[in-house]
Structures are given as structure tokens and as C-alpha cells.
Amino acid sequence: MDVLYTAEALSTGAGRNGRVTTPDGRLALDMAVPKDMGGSGEGSNPEQLFAAGYAACFHSALQGVARAQKVAIADSSVGARVHIGPNGDGGYGLAVELEVVIPELPHDQAQALADAAHQVCPYSNATRGNIDVTVTVTDD
Known part of the structure; x- marks a missing residue:
């Protein structure tokens, strides 16, 4: 495959209860397990x-x-x-x-x-x- 673009993201902390970011800073989200799965739901997933x-x-x-x-x-x-x-x-x-x-x-x-x-x-x-x-x- 001829690569046209490569996206990168980094997960830190505790995975589903951590943080994800991209090197360009356009994405920086706190993550949380959804309430339906027993988590706080106070973040993205x-x-x-x-x-x-x-x-x-x-x-x-x-x-x-x-x-x-x-x-x-x-x-x-x-x-x-x-x-x-x-x-x-x-x-x-x-x-x-x-x-x-x-x-x-x-x-x-x-x-x-x-x-x-x-x-x-x-x-x-x-x-x-x-x-x-x-x-x-x-x-x-």
C-alpha cells in the first residue's frame, strides 16, 4: 500500500480511564468508561x-x-x-x-x-x- 497519510495518537493514564492526545494537539480528550459499563461516563470512550x-x-x-x-x-x-x-x-x-x-x-x-x-x-x-x-x- 502506498501510504497517503498516517495518524498518530497516544493513550496515557489508565486506558479507558486515561487521556488520549495527538502530536498536533488537535485531539486531547479525557477518557472514561461509560456508565452503562460501570464507569463514571465523565469522558469520551x-x-x-x-x-x-x-x-x-x-x-x-x-x-x-x-x-x-x-x-x-x-x-x-x-x-x-x-x-x-x-x-x-x-x-x-x-x-x-x-x-x-x-x-x-x-x-x-x-x-x-x-x-x-x-x-x-x-x-x-x-x-x-x-x-x-x-x-x-x-x-x-
């Missing part, structure tokens, strides 16, 4: 960061696919829900739900764009075959 990254990356892939097909999707959005739970083997696993909204397109056309974006998105390509990812197109 890895699942939120993964959801934010996946939503932004998938939305960019969606826009790129639409541009290539000469389709305008100015009011589109992508939401991501990242679920964590026991994997049955003593560890934990993730599952992702992506919700795509393209209000100006008929549902079938929006679904076709979302399906094409799912083939292009680096997060989709990295997770394919490793975790369940559901892509749903909704009208709102």
Missing part, C-alpha cells in the same frame, strides 16, 4: 471515537461516490452507532450500525450510493468480515 471516525469516513466515501456519478447530495448525513459486548470467547467484540440520510434522492438511488460507499470506505474495508456492519438508508 473508544467506541465514541470509532463511531465519529467511521461516520465521517463513510460520509466522505458517500460524497465521493456521488460526485463520480454526478449526483448532488448536499443535505446528506451519516450517523454511526458502535456497540460493544462480550464475544463469547472471554473477550469483547464490536458491531456497527450506519444510518445514511440523503433526503433529496429516491430511496433506491440513495441505497445504491450507500452500498457503493460501503465498498469504498476504508473503515468498511477494514471491518469487513471482522465485525457486523449494517448500512441503513432512512428518509429522516
Whole structure:
């Protein structure tokens, strides 16, 4: 692979109850275990960061696919829900739900764009075959 960009982050402290930063200072977050998992919930968590990254990356892939097909999707959005739970083997696993909204397109056309974006998105390509990812197109 020809590398176009490399992101770096550093976790310090106690992992899920520590701090994450990037060398450029653009990201500096206190981390905390979510209340649902027995923590304080008074900080960000890895699942939120993964959801934010996946939503932004998938939305960019969606826009790129639409541009290539000469389709305008100015009011589109992508939401991501990242679920964590026991994997049955003593560890934990993730599952992702992506919700795509393209209000100006008929549902079938929006679904076709979302399906094409799912083939292009680096997060989709990295997770394919490793975790369940559901892509749903909704009208709102």
C-alpha cells in the first residue's frame, strides 16, 4: 500500500480511564468508561471515537461516490452507532450500525450510493468480515 497519510495518537493514564492526545494537539480528550459499563461516563470512550471516525469516513466515501456519478447530495448525513459486548470467547467484540440520510434522492438511488460507499470506505474495508456492519438508508 502506498501510504497517503498516517495518524498518530497516544493513550496515557489508565486506558479507558486515561487521556488520549495527538502530536498536533488537535485531539486531547479525557477518557472514561461509560456508565452503562460501570464507569463514571465523565469522558469520551473508544467506541465514541470509532463511531465519529467511521461516520465521517463513510460520509466522505458517500460524497465521493456521488460526485463520480454526478449526483448532488448536499443535505446528506451519516450517523454511526458502535456497540460493544462480550464475544463469547472471554473477550469483547464490536458491531456497527450506519444510518445514511440523503433526503433529496429516491430511496433506491440513495441505497445504491450507500452500498457503493460501503465498498469504498476504508473503515468498511477494514471491518469487513471482522465485525457486523449494517448500512441503513432512512428518509429522516
